Amino acid sequence: MTWWNWTSDADFILAGLSSDERIQTFMFVIFLLFYLISLCGNFTIIVTIWSEHKLHTPMYFFLGNLSFLDICYSSVTVPKLLLGLAGGSSEISYRGCMAQLYFYVSCCSTECLLLSIMGFDRYVAICDPMHYTIIMNKPKCLQLAVGLWLVGFTTSVIHTTFTARLPYCNSHRISHFFCDIPPMLELACSDTFLNKILILTAGGFLGLSSFLLTLVSYIQIILTILKIQSNIGRRRAFSTCASHLMVVIIFFGSISFMYMRPTSSYSLKQDQLVSLLYAVVTPALNPIIYTLRNKEVKFALKKKINQRLNSTYLWKHYILAFFKEFG
Template sequence: MGKNPVEVNLTSMTEFILLGFSDYPNLQMFLFIIFFFVYVIILMGNGIIVLVTRLDQALQTPMYFFLSNFSFLEVCFVSATLPRMLTNLWTQKRSISLFACATQMSFVLMLGNVECLFLTVMAYDRYIAICNPLHYPLVMNHKVCVQLVAACWITGILVEIGQTCQIFSLPYCGSNQINHFFCDIPPLLSLACGDTFLNEMLVFTVAMLFVMIPFLLILGSYSKIISTILRLPSATGRTKAFSTCSSHVIIVAMFFGSAIITYLRPKTKHSSRTDKFLSLFYTIVTPMFNPMIYTLRNKDVMIALRKLLP
Protein backbone atom coordinates (compact mmCIF):
# COMPACT_ATOMS: atom_id res chain seq x y z
CA MET A 1 0.00 0.00 0.00
CA GLY A 2 1.20 3.55 -0.77
CA LYS A 3 1.80 6.06 1.98
CA ASN A 4 -0.77 8.67 2.71
CA PRO A 5 0.67 12.10 1.66
CA VAL A 6 -0.05 13.46 5.15
CA GLU A 7 2.02 10.66 6.68
CA VAL A 8 4.91 11.51 4.35
CA ASN A 9 4.74 15.14 5.49
CA LEU A 10 4.68 14.11 9.14
CA THR A 11 7.81 12.00 8.86
CA SER A 12 9.72 14.55 6.73
CA MET A 13 9.00 17.61 8.91
CA THR A 14 12.49 18.19 10.34
CA GLU A 15 12.66 21.98 10.25
CA PHE A 16 10.59 25.15 10.25
CA ILE A 17 11.02 28.49 8.51
CA LEU A 18 10.88 31.56 10.78
CA LEU A 19 9.39 34.24 8.53
CA GLY A 20 10.17 37.00 11.05
CA PHE A 21 9.97 40.37 9.33
CA SER A 22 10.37 39.02 5.78
CA ASP A 23 7.24 40.94 4.74
CA TYR A 24 9.47 44.06 4.87
CA PRO A 25 12.17 42.98 2.35
CA ASN A 26 13.65 46.47 1.92
CA LEU A 27 14.09 47.01 5.66
CA GLN A 28 16.11 43.89 6.54
CA MET A 29 19.46 45.65 7.10
CA PHE A 30 17.80 48.60 8.83
CA LEU A 31 15.98 46.21 11.22
CA PHE A 32 19.25 44.34 11.82
CA ILE A 33 21.01 47.58 12.87
CA ILE A 34 18.10 48.65 15.10
CA PHE A 35 17.77 45.28 16.86
CA PHE A 36 21.56 44.92 17.17
CA PHE A 37 21.82 48.24 19.05
CA VAL A 38 18.76 47.33 21.14
CA TYR A 39 20.49 44.05 22.13
CA VAL A 40 23.68 45.91 23.10
CA ILE A 41 21.65 48.40 25.18
CA ILE A 42 19.82 45.55 26.95
CA LEU A 43 23.05 43.67 27.74
CA MET A 44 24.88 46.78 28.95
CA GLY A 45 21.97 48.32 30.87
CA ASN A 46 20.93 45.18 32.73
CA GLY A 47 24.57 44.15 33.20
CA ILE A 48 25.31 47.49 34.89
CA ILE A 49 22.35 47.00 37.27
CA VAL A 50 23.63 43.50 38.22
CA LEU A 51 27.15 44.90 38.78
CA VAL A 52 26.07 47.97 40.78
CA THR A 53 23.66 46.08 43.05
CA ARG A 54 26.31 43.44 43.79
CA LEU A 55 29.22 45.84 44.47
CA ASP A 56 27.60 48.71 46.39
CA GLN A 57 27.08 48.01 50.09
CA ALA A 58 24.19 50.50 50.29
CA LEU A 59 22.23 48.33 47.85
CA GLN A 60 22.51 45.07 49.80
CA THR A 61 18.78 44.95 50.55
CA PRO A 62 16.01 42.52 49.43
CA MET A 63 14.62 45.04 46.91
CA TYR A 64 17.95 45.34 45.09
CA PHE A 65 18.66 41.62 45.44
CA PHE A 66 15.45 40.96 43.50
CA LEU A 67 16.25 43.74 41.01
CA SER A 68 19.70 42.21 40.36
CA ASN A 69 18.20 38.78 39.73
CA PHE A 70 15.46 40.33 37.58
CA SER A 71 18.04 42.12 35.41
CA PHE A 72 19.99 38.87 34.97
CA LEU A 73 16.72 37.18 33.95
CA GLU A 74 16.05 39.94 31.39
CA VAL A 75 19.46 39.28 29.77
CA CYS A 76 18.65 35.55 29.54
CA PHE A 77 15.13 36.24 28.25
CA VAL A 78 16.19 38.51 25.40
CA SER A 79 19.11 36.20 24.51
CA ALA A 80 16.60 33.42 23.81
CA THR A 81 15.15 35.35 20.84
CA LEU A 82 17.30 38.25 19.62
CA PRO A 83 20.52 36.43 18.50
CA ARG A 84 18.49 34.09 16.26
CA MET A 85 16.48 37.03 14.89
CA LEU A 86 19.68 38.99 14.15
CA THR A 87 21.20 35.96 12.38
CA ASN A 88 18.07 35.57 10.23
CA LEU A 89 18.07 39.27 9.31
CA TRP A 90 21.79 39.22 8.46
CA THR A 91 21.96 35.95 6.49
CA GLN A 92 18.35 35.82 5.20
CA LYS A 93 18.49 32.08 6.04
CA ARG A 94 15.37 31.55 8.12
CA SER A 95 15.33 27.78 8.64
CA ILE A 96 15.38 26.39 12.18
CA SER A 97 15.56 22.70 13.05
CA LEU A 98 12.79 21.01 14.98
CA PHE A 99 15.09 20.55 18.00
CA ALA A 100 16.32 24.18 17.91
CA CYS A 101 12.72 25.41 17.62
CA ALA A 102 11.65 23.29 20.61
CA THR A 103 14.68 24.49 22.61
CA GLN A 104 13.96 28.14 21.83
CA MET A 105 10.29 27.79 22.72
CA SER A 106 11.16 26.04 25.97
CA PHE A 107 13.55 28.82 27.02
CA VAL A 108 11.26 31.69 26.00
CA LEU A 109 8.24 30.24 27.83
CA MET A 110 10.28 29.15 30.85
CA LEU A 111 11.96 32.57 31.25
CA GLY A 112 8.64 34.33 30.59
CA ASN A 113 6.97 32.34 33.38
CA VAL A 114 9.89 33.01 35.73
CA GLU A 115 9.58 36.73 34.94
CA CYS A 116 5.86 36.68 35.86
CA LEU A 117 6.74 35.05 39.20
CA PHE A 118 9.66 37.45 39.79
CA LEU A 119 7.45 40.49 39.27
CA THR A 120 4.95 39.01 41.76
CA VAL A 121 7.70 38.42 44.34
CA MET A 122 8.94 42.00 43.83
CA ALA A 123 5.40 43.28 44.44
CA TYR A 124 5.21 41.16 47.62
CA ASP A 125 8.53 42.66 48.76
CA ARG A 126 7.16 46.20 48.30
CA TYR A 127 3.92 45.18 50.06
CA ILE A 128 5.78 43.96 53.17
CA ALA A 129 8.15 46.98 53.13
CA ILE A 130 5.33 49.54 53.01
CA CYS A 131 2.41 47.81 54.75
CA ASN A 132 4.37 45.91 57.44
CA PRO A 133 7.67 47.82 57.81
CA LEU A 134 8.36 46.59 61.37
CA HIS A 135 8.23 42.93 60.27
CA TYR A 136 10.16 43.55 57.02
CA PRO A 137 13.68 42.58 58.22
CA LEU A 138 12.30 39.37 59.75
CA VAL A 139 9.98 38.35 56.89
CA MET A 140 12.32 39.27 54.00
CA ASN A 141 15.62 37.97 55.38
CA HIS A 142 18.34 36.82 52.95
CA LYS A 143 17.44 33.13 53.26
CA VAL A 144 13.78 33.81 52.36
CA CYS A 145 14.84 35.98 49.39
CA VAL A 146 17.09 33.20 48.01
CA GLN A 147 14.31 30.63 48.51
CA LEU A 148 11.78 32.84 46.66
CA VAL A 149 14.14 33.32 43.70
CA ALA A 150 14.93 29.58 43.58
CA ALA A 151 11.21 28.71 43.74
CA CYS A 152 10.50 31.02 40.76
CA TRP A 153 13.19 29.34 38.64
CA ILE A 154 12.30 25.76 39.57
CA THR A 155 8.55 26.26 38.99
CA GLY A 156 9.06 27.95 35.63
CA ILE A 157 11.49 25.29 34.38
CA LEU A 158 9.44 22.25 35.35
CA VAL A 159 6.15 23.50 33.88
CA GLU A 160 7.58 24.66 30.56
CA ILE A 161 9.60 21.51 29.83
CA GLY A 162 6.33 19.58 30.06
CA GLN A 163 4.39 22.10 27.95
CA THR A 164 7.06 22.19 25.20
CA CYS A 165 7.12 18.37 24.98
CA GLN A 166 3.34 18.39 24.70
CA ILE A 167 3.33 21.01 21.89
CA PHE A 168 6.01 19.19 19.88
CA SER A 169 4.32 15.81 20.28
CA LEU A 170 1.61 17.14 17.93
CA PRO A 171 1.68 16.04 14.27
CA TYR A 172 2.71 18.86 11.92
CA CYS A 173 1.80 18.74 8.24
CA GLY A 174 1.45 21.05 5.30
CA SER A 175 3.24 24.39 5.69
CA ASN A 176 6.35 24.61 7.88
CA GLN A 177 6.42 28.42 7.82
CA ILE A 178 6.13 30.07 11.25
CA ASN A 179 4.90 33.64 10.80
CA HIS A 180 6.86 34.95 13.77
CA PHE A 181 10.41 35.95 14.72
CA PHE A 182 10.73 33.11 17.27
CA CYS A 183 9.10 29.74 17.97
CA ASP A 184 5.99 30.65 19.97
CA ILE A 185 2.89 28.63 20.82
CA PRO A 186 0.10 30.45 18.85
CA PRO A 187 1.84 30.32 15.40
CA LEU A 188 3.00 26.73 15.98
CA LEU A 189 -0.46 25.52 16.98
CA SER A 190 -1.85 27.03 13.76
CA LEU A 191 0.45 24.66 11.80
CA ALA A 192 -0.55 21.50 13.74
CA CYS A 193 -2.78 18.85 12.16
CA GLY A 194 -6.00 17.58 13.66
CA ASP A 195 -7.85 18.80 16.73
CA THR A 196 -5.73 21.07 18.96
CA PHE A 197 -8.52 21.95 21.42
CA LEU A 198 -6.89 20.13 24.38
CA ASN A 199 -3.54 21.78 23.61
CA GLU A 200 -5.18 25.21 23.46
CA MET A 201 -6.89 24.55 26.80
CA LEU A 202 -3.57 23.58 28.35
CA VAL A 203 -1.95 26.77 27.00
CA PHE A 204 -4.87 28.77 28.42
CA THR A 205 -4.55 27.02 31.82
CA VAL A 206 -0.78 27.65 32.03
CA ALA A 207 -1.32 31.28 30.98
CA MET A 208 -3.94 31.68 33.74
CA LEU A 209 -1.56 30.17 36.32
CA PHE A 210 1.55 32.11 35.30
CA VAL A 211 0.16 35.32 33.81
CA MET A 212 -3.34 36.11 35.07
CA ILE A 213 -3.07 34.91 38.69
CA PRO A 214 0.31 36.65 39.31
CA PHE A 215 -1.11 39.79 37.69
CA LEU A 216 -4.15 39.71 40.01
CA LEU A 217 -1.87 39.12 43.03
CA ILE A 218 0.20 42.15 42.00
CA LEU A 219 -2.97 44.24 41.65
CA GLY A 220 -4.07 43.10 45.11
CA SER A 221 -0.67 44.00 46.59
CA TYR A 222 -0.71 47.45 45.03
CA SER A 223 -4.26 48.17 46.14
CA LYS A 224 -3.09 47.56 49.74
CA ILE A 225 0.14 49.53 49.13
CA ILE A 226 -1.70 52.57 47.71
CA SER A 227 -4.20 52.46 50.58
CA THR A 228 -1.32 52.43 53.10
CA ILE A 229 0.62 55.20 51.31
CA LEU A 230 -2.42 57.51 51.23
CA ARG A 231 -2.69 57.17 55.04
CA LEU A 232 0.91 58.31 55.60
CA PRO A 233 0.95 61.63 57.50
CA SER A 234 4.01 63.05 55.69
CA ALA A 235 3.75 64.29 52.09
CA THR A 236 7.48 63.53 51.67
CA GLY A 237 6.91 59.96 52.88
CA ARG A 238 4.05 59.50 50.42
CA THR A 239 6.16 60.84 47.53
CA LYS A 240 9.09 58.56 48.42
CA ALA A 241 6.83 55.49 48.71
CA PHE A 242 5.13 56.19 45.39
CA SER A 243 8.52 56.76 43.75
CA THR A 244 9.82 53.41 45.06
CA CYS A 245 6.85 51.53 43.57
CA SER A 246 6.31 53.42 40.32
CA SER A 247 9.23 51.81 38.44
CA HIS A 248 7.91 48.34 39.21
CA VAL A 249 4.36 49.32 38.20
CA ILE A 250 5.57 50.57 34.78
CA ILE A 251 7.42 47.28 34.07
CA VAL A 252 4.41 45.23 35.25
CA ALA A 253 2.03 47.18 32.97
CA MET A 254 4.29 46.76 29.92
CA PHE A 255 5.07 43.08 30.44
CA PHE A 256 1.72 41.73 31.65
CA GLY A 257 -0.34 43.91 29.30
CA SER A 258 1.25 42.45 26.16
CA ALA A 259 1.48 38.88 27.56
CA ILE A 260 -2.21 38.77 28.61
CA ILE A 261 -3.40 39.95 25.18
CA THR A 262 -1.08 37.46 23.40
CA TYR A 263 -1.92 34.30 25.35
CA LEU A 264 -5.43 34.87 26.72
CA ARG A 265 -7.35 36.37 23.82
CA PRO A 266 -9.57 34.04 21.73
CA LYS A 267 -7.93 32.12 18.86
CA THR A 268 -10.28 33.80 16.35
CA LYS A 269 -8.80 37.18 17.33
CA HIS A 270 -5.20 36.10 16.62
CA SER A 271 -3.34 37.99 13.91
CA SER A 272 0.29 37.19 13.04
CA ARG A 273 1.16 40.88 12.70
CA THR A 274 -0.44 41.75 16.06
CA ASP A 275 1.23 38.74 17.74
CA LYS A 276 4.65 39.83 16.48
CA PHE A 277 4.10 43.39 17.67
CA LEU A 278 2.93 42.30 21.13
CA SER A 279 5.78 39.79 21.43
CA LEU A 280 8.27 42.59 20.78
CA PHE A 281 6.89 44.31 23.89
CA TYR A 282 7.40 41.50 26.38
CA THR A 283 10.56 39.96 24.85
CA ILE A 284 12.51 43.08 23.83
CA VAL A 285 10.93 46.43 24.84
CA THR A 286 10.52 45.55 28.55
CA PRO A 287 14.13 44.28 28.96
CA MET A 288 15.36 47.44 27.17
CA PHE A 289 13.42 49.87 29.36
CA ASN A 290 14.00 47.97 32.62
CA PRO A 291 17.47 49.48 33.35
CA MET A 292 16.39 52.96 32.21
CA ILE A 293 13.29 52.96 34.41
CA TYR A 294 15.07 51.57 37.48
CA THR A 295 18.20 53.77 37.21
CA LEU A 296 16.77 57.11 36.07
CA ARG A 297 13.91 56.91 38.60
CA ASN A 298 16.03 55.59 41.49
CA LYS A 299 18.36 57.92 43.44
CA ASP A 300 20.12 55.07 45.28
CA VAL A 301 21.10 53.33 42.02
CA MET A 302 22.25 56.63 40.46
CA ILE A 303 24.45 57.38 43.50
CA ALA A 304 25.93 53.85 43.37
CA LEU A 305 26.54 54.27 39.63
CA ARG A 306 28.40 57.57 40.15
CA LYS A 307 30.64 55.86 42.74
CA LEU A 308 31.66 53.23 40.19
CA LEU A 309 32.35 55.70 37.41
CA PRO A 310 35.82 57.35 37.50
Protein backbone atom coordinates in the same frame (compact mmCIF):
# COMPACT_ATOMS: atom_id res chain seq x y z
CA MET B 1 3.00 10.72 8.83
CA THR B 2 4.26 11.04 12.39
CA TRP B 3 5.98 14.13 13.78
CA TRP B 4 9.20 12.15 14.22
CA ASN B 5 9.47 11.21 10.53
CA TRP B 6 8.53 14.72 9.45
CA THR B 7 11.23 16.37 11.57
CA SER B 8 13.95 13.98 10.50
CA ASP B 9 14.30 15.51 7.03
CA ALA B 10 12.93 19.08 7.30
CA ASP B 11 13.42 22.25 9.29
CA PHE B 12 11.04 25.03 10.21
CA ILE B 13 11.23 28.35 8.40
CA LEU B 14 10.68 31.54 10.39
CA ALA B 15 8.63 34.08 8.45
CA GLY B 16 10.42 37.01 10.08
CA LEU B 17 9.14 40.58 10.16
CA SER B 18 9.50 41.80 6.59
CA SER B 19 10.76 40.72 3.17
CA ASP B 20 11.74 44.25 2.13
CA GLU B 21 15.55 44.53 2.29
CA ARG B 22 15.49 48.26 3.11
CA ILE B 23 13.09 47.71 6.00
CA GLN B 24 15.15 44.73 7.13
CA THR B 25 18.30 46.87 7.29
CA PHE B 26 16.51 49.53 9.33
CA MET B 27 15.02 46.92 11.68
CA PHE B 28 18.41 45.25 12.09
CA VAL B 29 19.99 48.49 13.30
CA ILE B 30 17.09 49.29 15.66
CA PHE B 31 16.83 45.82 17.21
CA LEU B 32 20.60 45.46 17.48
CA LEU B 33 20.61 48.74 19.41
CA PHE B 34 17.85 47.51 21.72
CA TYR B 35 19.69 44.22 22.26
CA LEU B 36 22.98 45.94 23.12
CA ILE B 37 21.16 48.30 25.50
CA SER B 38 19.51 45.30 27.13
CA LEU B 39 22.79 43.43 27.57
CA CYS B 40 24.84 46.42 28.74
CA GLY B 41 22.11 47.93 30.93
CA ASN B 42 21.11 44.74 32.70
CA PHE B 43 24.70 43.58 33.11
CA THR B 44 25.59 46.96 34.61
CA ILE B 45 22.75 46.67 37.14
CA ILE B 46 23.86 43.15 38.12
CA VAL B 47 27.49 44.23 38.63
CA THR B 48 26.45 47.37 40.52
CA ILE B 49 24.18 45.44 42.90
CA TRP B 50 26.79 42.72 43.41
CA SER B 51 29.66 45.15 44.12
CA GLU B 52 27.80 47.73 46.25
CA HIS B 53 27.20 46.47 49.79
CA LYS B 54 24.39 48.99 50.45
CA LEU B 55 22.36 47.37 47.67
CA HIS B 56 22.49 43.92 49.28
CA THR B 57 18.81 44.07 50.23
CA PRO B 58 15.81 41.94 49.14
CA MET B 59 14.57 44.64 46.75
CA TYR B 60 17.84 44.78 44.82
CA PHE B 61 18.38 41.04 45.08
CA PHE B 62 15.18 40.48 43.11
CA LEU B 63 16.05 43.37 40.77
CA GLY B 64 19.32 41.57 40.01
CA ASN B 65 17.32 38.42 39.24
CA LEU B 66 15.09 40.45 36.90
CA SER B 67 18.12 41.88 35.08
CA PHE B 68 19.62 38.41 34.62
CA LEU B 69 16.25 37.11 33.44
CA ASP B 70 15.96 39.96 30.91
CA ILE B 71 19.38 39.07 29.49
CA CYS B 72 18.23 35.46 29.06
CA TYR B 73 14.84 36.59 27.76
CA SER B 74 16.20 38.73 24.94
CA SER B 75 19.03 36.30 24.12
CA VAL B 76 16.54 33.50 23.39
CA THR B 77 14.87 35.31 20.47
CA VAL B 78 16.83 38.39 19.37
CA PRO B 79 20.05 36.77 17.97
CA LYS B 80 18.04 34.60 15.56
CA LEU B 81 15.91 37.63 14.63
CA LEU B 82 19.02 39.69 13.90
CA LEU B 83 20.51 36.86 11.83
CA GLY B 84 17.40 36.75 9.66
CA LEU B 85 17.31 40.54 9.24
CA ALA B 86 20.99 40.53 8.26
CA GLY B 87 20.28 38.17 5.37
CA GLY B 88 21.17 34.96 7.16
CA SER B 89 19.25 31.70 7.08
CA SER B 90 15.66 31.86 8.29
CA GLU B 91 15.60 28.11 8.87
CA ILE B 92 15.61 26.63 12.35
CA SER B 93 15.88 22.93 13.13
CA TYR B 94 13.12 21.10 14.94
CA ARG B 95 15.26 20.64 18.04
CA GLY B 96 16.42 24.24 17.85
CA CYS B 97 12.81 25.41 17.60
CA MET B 98 11.72 23.35 20.58
CA ALA B 99 14.71 24.54 22.59
CA GLN B 100 13.87 28.17 21.77
CA LEU B 101 10.23 27.55 22.71
CA TYR B 102 11.24 25.92 26.00
CA PHE B 103 13.58 28.67 27.17
CA TYR B 104 11.26 31.42 26.00
CA VAL B 105 8.27 30.03 27.93
CA SER B 106 10.57 29.39 30.91
CA CYS B 107 11.68 33.03 31.00
CA CYS B 108 8.12 34.27 30.49
CA SER B 109 6.73 32.10 33.31
CA THR B 110 9.59 32.98 35.65
CA GLU B 111 9.16 36.72 35.05
CA CYS B 112 5.45 36.50 35.91
CA LEU B 113 6.33 35.04 39.30
CA LEU B 114 9.30 37.34 39.85
CA LEU B 115 7.27 40.52 39.25
CA SER B 116 4.63 39.35 41.73
CA ILE B 117 7.30 38.63 44.36
CA MET B 118 8.85 42.04 43.76
CA GLY B 119 5.42 43.58 44.30
CA PHE B 120 5.00 41.60 47.53
CA ASP B 121 8.43 42.79 48.68
CA ARG B 122 7.36 46.43 48.19
CA TYR B 123 4.09 45.69 50.00
CA VAL B 124 5.90 44.39 53.08
CA ALA B 125 8.44 47.25 52.99
CA ILE B 126 5.74 49.96 52.88
CA CYS B 127 2.78 48.38 54.68
CA ASP B 128 4.61 46.41 57.37
CA PRO B 129 8.12 47.95 57.71
CA MET B 130 8.56 46.80 61.33
CA HIS B 131 8.54 43.14 60.27
CA TYR B 132 10.25 43.59 56.89
CA THR B 133 13.61 42.13 57.95
CA ILE B 134 11.85 39.14 59.50
CA ILE B 135 9.52 38.37 56.58
CA MET B 136 12.00 39.12 53.78
CA ASN B 137 15.18 37.74 55.34
CA LYS B 138 18.04 36.36 53.25
CA PRO B 139 17.17 32.62 53.49
CA LYS B 140 13.54 33.27 52.51
CA CYS B 141 14.59 35.46 49.58
CA LEU B 142 16.91 32.72 48.34
CA GLN B 143 14.14 30.14 48.70
CA LEU B 144 11.70 32.36 46.80
CA ALA B 145 14.24 32.95 44.01
CA VAL B 146 15.05 29.25 43.63
CA GLY B 147 11.36 28.36 43.79
CA LEU B 148 10.22 30.78 41.11
CA TRP B 149 12.98 29.67 38.71
CA LEU B 150 12.07 26.00 39.29
CA VAL B 151 8.34 26.63 38.78
CA GLY B 152 9.01 28.65 35.64
CA PHE B 153 11.20 26.00 34.03
CA THR B 154 8.93 23.15 35.14
CA THR B 155 5.87 24.87 33.66
CA SER B 156 7.73 25.23 30.39
CA VAL B 157 8.41 21.47 30.29
CA ILE B 158 4.65 20.85 30.22
CA HIS B 159 3.95 23.36 27.43
CA THR B 160 6.94 22.24 25.34
CA THR B 161 6.10 18.54 25.72
CA PHE B 162 2.50 19.00 24.57
CA THR B 163 3.65 21.19 21.67
CA ALA B 164 6.34 18.71 20.60
CA ARG B 165 3.93 15.76 20.52
CA LEU B 166 1.86 17.35 17.74
CA PRO B 167 2.33 16.16 14.14
CA TYR B 168 3.60 19.09 12.06
CA CYS B 169 2.83 18.27 8.47
CA ASN B 170 0.72 21.17 7.17
CA SER B 171 3.59 23.55 6.48
CA HIS B 172 7.21 24.26 7.33
CA ARG B 173 6.69 28.00 7.64
CA ILE B 174 6.14 29.53 11.12
CA SER B 175 4.28 32.84 10.88
CA HIS B 176 6.47 34.53 13.47
CA PHE B 177 10.06 35.62 14.06
CA PHE B 178 10.60 32.94 16.73
CA CYS B 179 9.07 29.66 17.85
CA ASP B 180 6.06 30.47 20.01
CA ILE B 181 3.08 28.30 20.93
CA PRO B 182 0.22 30.02 19.00
CA PRO B 183 1.95 30.04 15.58
CA MET B 184 3.19 26.49 16.20
CA LEU B 185 -0.37 25.30 16.75
CA GLU B 186 -1.33 26.81 13.39
CA LEU B 187 1.01 24.29 11.68
CA ALA B 188 -0.28 21.18 13.43
CA CYS B 189 -2.35 18.77 11.36
CA SER B 190 -4.14 17.24 14.33
CA ASP B 191 -6.53 18.48 16.99
CA THR B 192 -4.90 21.16 19.18
CA PHE B 193 -7.81 21.53 21.62
CA LEU B 194 -5.78 20.06 24.50
CA ASN B 195 -2.92 22.49 23.86
CA LYS B 196 -5.27 25.47 23.84
CA ILE B 197 -6.87 24.31 27.08
CA LEU B 198 -3.40 23.93 28.57
CA ILE B 199 -2.51 27.51 27.63
CA LEU B 200 -5.70 28.85 29.21
CA THR B 201 -5.46 26.71 32.37
CA ALA B 202 -1.80 26.17 33.29
CA GLY B 203 -0.51 29.33 31.63
CA GLY B 204 -3.57 31.34 32.56
CA PHE B 205 -3.46 30.22 36.19
CA LEU B 206 0.22 31.14 36.50
CA GLY B 207 -0.18 34.51 34.81
CA LEU B 208 -3.50 35.39 36.43
CA SER B 209 -2.45 34.40 39.94
CA SER B 210 0.79 36.36 39.58
CA PHE B 211 -1.08 39.41 38.30
CA LEU B 212 -3.72 39.23 41.06
CA LEU B 213 -1.04 38.94 43.76
CA THR B 214 0.72 41.97 42.28
CA LEU B 215 -2.58 43.87 41.99
CA VAL B 216 -3.54 43.17 45.61
CA SER B 217 -0.07 44.20 46.77
CA TYR B 218 -0.30 47.53 44.97
CA ILE B 219 -3.83 48.25 46.15
CA GLN B 220 -2.59 47.86 49.72
CA ILE B 221 0.50 49.95 48.93
CA ILE B 222 -1.57 52.80 47.47
CA LEU B 223 -3.98 52.77 50.42
CA THR B 224 -1.04 52.90 52.83
CA ILE B 225 0.67 55.71 50.93
CA LEU B 226 -2.52 57.80 50.97
CA LYS B 227 -2.54 57.60 54.76
CA ILE B 228 0.91 59.19 55.02
CA GLN B 229 0.53 62.77 56.23
CA SER B 230 3.73 64.20 54.76
CA ASN B 231 3.85 64.98 51.02
CA ILE B 232 7.56 64.21 51.00
CA GLY B 233 6.86 60.88 52.68
CA ARG B 234 4.21 60.00 50.12
CA ARG B 235 6.49 60.85 47.20
CA ARG B 236 9.34 58.86 48.72
CA ALA B 237 7.15 55.82 49.31
CA PHE B 238 5.62 55.95 45.84
CA SER B 239 9.02 56.40 44.14
CA THR B 240 10.19 53.06 45.57
CA CYS B 241 7.48 51.15 43.68
CA ALA B 242 6.63 53.39 40.69
CA SER B 243 9.35 51.83 38.50
CA HIS B 244 8.19 48.30 39.26
CA LEU B 245 4.57 49.27 38.61
CA MET B 246 5.49 50.56 35.12
CA VAL B 247 7.23 47.28 34.28
CA VAL B 248 4.26 45.26 35.59
CA ILE B 249 1.77 47.16 33.45
CA ILE B 250 3.84 46.74 30.27
CA PHE B 251 4.63 43.05 30.84
CA PHE B 252 1.25 41.73 32.02
CA GLY B 253 -0.61 43.88 29.51
CA SER B 254 1.29 42.44 26.55
CA ILE B 255 1.27 38.87 27.89
CA SER B 256 -2.50 38.98 28.47
CA PHE B 257 -3.07 40.16 24.90
CA MET B 258 -0.97 37.32 23.52
CA TYR B 259 -2.22 34.32 25.49
CA MET B 260 -5.47 35.19 27.27
CA ARG B 261 -7.65 35.64 24.19
CA PRO B 262 -9.44 33.34 21.69
CA THR B 263 -7.18 31.78 19.08
CA SER B 264 -9.71 32.81 16.42
CA SER B 265 -8.55 36.41 16.89
CA TYR B 266 -4.94 35.51 16.09
CA SER B 267 -3.34 38.18 13.89
CA LEU B 268 0.23 37.83 12.63
CA LYS B 269 1.04 41.54 12.51
CA GLN B 270 -0.54 42.36 15.86
CA ASP B 271 1.11 39.42 17.61
CA GLN B 272 4.50 40.25 16.13
CA LEU B 273 4.25 43.84 17.37
CA VAL B 274 3.23 42.73 20.87
CA SER B 275 5.95 40.07 20.92
CA LEU B 276 8.53 42.70 19.97
CA LEU B 277 7.31 44.81 22.89
CA TYR B 278 7.89 42.25 25.63
CA ALA B 279 10.67 40.14 24.04
CA VAL B 280 12.87 42.92 22.60
CA VAL B 281 11.85 46.37 23.86
CA THR B 282 10.93 45.65 27.51
CA PRO B 283 14.28 43.98 28.45
CA ALA B 284 16.02 47.10 27.16
CA LEU B 285 13.64 49.50 28.92
CA ASN B 286 13.75 47.80 32.33
CA PRO B 287 17.29 48.91 33.29
CA ILE B 288 16.54 52.45 32.07
CA ILE B 289 13.28 52.61 34.05
CA TYR B 290 14.82 51.29 37.24
CA THR B 291 17.99 53.39 36.94
CA LEU B 292 16.36 56.73 36.12
CA ARG B 293 13.79 56.48 38.93
CA ASN B 294 16.00 54.96 41.61
CA LYS B 295 18.31 57.30 43.52
CA GLU B 296 20.22 54.49 45.25
CA VAL B 297 21.07 52.76 41.98
CA LYS B 298 22.06 56.08 40.36
CA PHE B 299 24.26 56.94 43.34
CA ALA B 300 25.93 53.51 43.25
CA LEU B 301 26.52 53.82 39.49
CA LYS B 302 28.06 57.29 39.88
CA LYS B 303 30.24 55.97 42.68
CA LYS B 304 31.54 53.09 40.55
CA ILE B 305 32.13 55.36 37.55
CA ASN B 306 34.08 57.84 39.70
CA GLN B 307 36.13 55.02 41.18
CA ARG B 308 36.90 53.75 37.68
CA LEU B 309 37.86 57.22 36.46
CA ASN B 310 40.08 57.81 39.50
CA SER B 311 41.70 54.43 39.00
CA THR B 312 42.33 55.21 35.33
CA TYR B 313 43.79 58.62 36.27
CA LEU B 314 46.17 57.04 38.79
CA TRP B 315 47.38 54.48 36.26
CA LYS B 316 48.04 57.22 33.72
CA HIS B 317 49.89 59.23 36.38
CA TYR B 318 52.09 56.27 37.30
CA ILE B 319 52.85 55.47 33.63
CA LEU B 320 53.80 59.07 32.86
CA ALA B 321 55.98 59.22 35.98
CA PHE B 322 57.70 55.99 34.93
CA PHE B 323 58.55 57.29 31.46
CA LYS B 324 59.79 60.58 32.90
CA GLU B 325 62.03 58.70 35.30
CA PHE B 326 63.45 56.15 32.90
CA GLY B 327 62.68 57.68 29.47
